[in-house]
Amino acid sequence: MNDFKAEPEEIREAMLAATKRVLDSGWYVLGKEVESFEAEWATLCGVAHGVGVGNGMDAIEIALRSLDIGAGDEVITTPMTAFATVLAILRAGAVPVLADIDLDTALLSIESVKRCITPKTKAVILVHLYGQVRNMQAWSDLCNEKQIVLIEDCAQAHLASSGGRAAGSFGQVAAYSFYPTKNLGGPGDGGMLVTSDEMIGARAGRLRNYGQSVRYQHPELGMNSRLDEVQAAMLSARLKWLPEFTERRREIAAAYRKDISNPLVKMLSEPEEPGAHVYHLFVITCEERTRLQAHLQSQGVQALIHYPISIHHQEPCLDMARDPLGLKNSDFHANVCLSLPCHPQMSEDDVRAVIKAVNAFALA
Numbered sequence: 001m002n003d004f005k006a007e008p009e010e011i012r013e014a015m016l017a018a019t020k021r022v023l024d025s026g027w028y029v030l031g032k033e034v035e036s037f038e039a040e041w042a043t044l045c046g047v048a049h050g051v052g053v054g055n056g057m058d059a060i061e062i063a064l065r066s067l068d069i070g071a072g073d074e075v076i077t078t079p080m081t082a083f084a085t086v087l088a089i090l091r092a093g094a095v096p097v098l099a100d101i102d103l104d105t106a107l108l109s110i111e112s113v114k115r116c117i118t119p120k121t122k123a124v125i126l127v128h129l130y131g132q133v134r135n136m137q138a139w140s141d142l143c144n145e146k147q148i149v150l151i152e153d154c155a156q157a158h159l160a161s162s163g164g165r166a167a168g169s170f171g172q173v174a175a176y177s178f179y180p181t182k183n184l185g186g187p188g189d190g191g192m193l194v195t196s197d198e199m200i201g202a203r204a205g206r207l208r209n210y211g212q213s214v215r216y217q218h219p220e221l222g223m224n225s226r227l228d229e230v231q232a233a234m235l236s237a238r239l240k241w242l243p244e245f246t247e248r249r250r251e252i253a254a255a256y257r258k259d260i261s262n263p264l265v266k267m268l269s270e271p272e273e274p275g276a277h278v279y280h281l282f283v284i285t286c287e288e289r290t291r292l293q294a295h296l297q298s299q300g301v302q303a304l305i306h307y308p309i310s311i312h313h314q315e316p317c318l319d320m321a322r323d324p325l326g327l328k329n330s331d332f333h334a335n336v337c338l339s340l341p342c343h344p345q346m347s348e349d350d351v352r353a354v355i356k357a358v359n360a361f362a363l364a
Helices: 009-025 032-045 056-066 083-091 110-116 136-146 198-207 229-239 242-259 289-298 328-336 348-359
Strands: 049-053 074-077 095-098 121-127 149-153 173-177 191-195 282-285 337-340
Touching (some): 049 056, 056 083, 056 191, 136 149, 191 198
Parallel strands (some): 121 149, 149 173
């Protein structure tokens, strides 16, 4: 699914040079490298402020806390996401409410969200699952109408865009992850909160650093979640390759859409805009998924499931609030989804091998 060792030697050299630059500086935490990367990433996202944090989950928690969303407040999100999305809501002291997904995209259903809104609803966390950004005007309109906050979980959607605007610029605040497997990832954990709201940015900067305003002064209780200088420097170096790598992901996805023709396999709907999907994952569905995955493995093709167990089936979340009509689409998708390799180091032969293997799958 990923092959970090196949990356160009130039990237390794750039990362080593970035690391040496930090070591030579003698400043390892919250220094110029973090400041530079925060400014660069915020600008690319089309917002005014970036706050580097320890990981993507912390970015969501700090976003909620920066908005004073906590005890007794309800936050609607999807059960088809990494556990970190919901865990961040719980860590902020708020109440997660799970809405269902649309089967053709696997993204949060706006109609299901409407059914989940109550007087206690304070925010919607919209997860740009698999790297796709869709229907942002409708989401903005709904949140404005209901006077609730739109928070974007952009962990899989680095620089996906809609209408010329990047993921992370639509909501009041957004969270990014730079985990190694992400489209922009480092060799370790990292994350960032982005926003155009100066007060949110300033408060997030305090909360990530013990709640400290100036040295040794703590006007509120914060946490220890700081993007370190080495990770920031290496992410800045890797950023130069992101456009090329994203374009390669899109080329692979286009080949899959064009040439996979197995009637047992279905694909999610194609985005209406070319830039709206960065294909962090290329996901197909198959009702014979277990057999398909085993077949692919036998042909030398690794395929993984994102995510096999929806949030509401996780043991700590069995009683979690949800759409009154249930989460049947999420349950169905979790049982049939399968991610094919779609990383930028894949050769044309690799891509053809995946297509051939998928098309060769048949029922016994």
